[in-house]
């Protein structure tokens with residue numbers, strides 16, 4: 459039997475690099491040196507998306523028109539090359555991403571090393587908003603440790619590197635209206651409906667209270683969902699509910715100043 463040849467895999471690697479390089483505009487030696495990140499395609503509620511992988515997990519998700527388009531955007535944003543994942547190098551992660559995008563509760567590791575500490579805190583808070591629920595900017599700001607920073611939270615959402623995995627579509631304006639979305643406000647409404655949220659029920663009255671418990675909730679809090687229609691009291695703000703004698707829910711923690 460022949461000894462396994464060392465030259466053979468290196469030759470294959472060089473061939474692969476030479477094949478990828480012209481498409482990505484990447485120098486062959488950079489591909490060989492591992493200076494590129496990997497990406498793969500996945501199906502999502504936004505259609506086909508491309509998912510780039512950094513050292514710690516998913517770094518970027520985008521519904522680009524083509525692989526080339528995605529690679530260009532990635533390069534512009536992160537200053538690094540990206541090329542299709544080879545073999546099963548990201549198989550485990552790709553499986554988790556597919557499950558998460560299909561609506562399953564899967565913890566997908568993210569690589570947010572390029573984000574600022576503030577962006578990371580905001581993205582972490584938003585990652586925790588459950589399917590079927592929405593939260594206003596003012597809540598995300600308070601939970602991220604920067605009360606009142608609604609506008610800054612909005613900026614982080616607009617530049618979210620990993621939409622759907624960090625569900626920025628579940629963050630709504632402080633008055634409960636759906637607000638903008640990187641992929642269009644219509645898409646945001648469609649995504650929320652697909653998750654069992656009726657945006658028009660929340661718009662204008664994002665808080666709900668009930669005299670049976672004396673508690674005020676975000677309208678999509680799991681506690682609020684249990685309130686019988688005849689016991690349901692809608693409020694425009696937490697403040698008005700508190701003035702009417704209600705206490706903020708300990709589960710969804712609505713911001714009393716809102």
Ligand SMILES: [Zn+2]
Nearest residue numbers: 675679707710
């Ligand atoms: Zn609640």
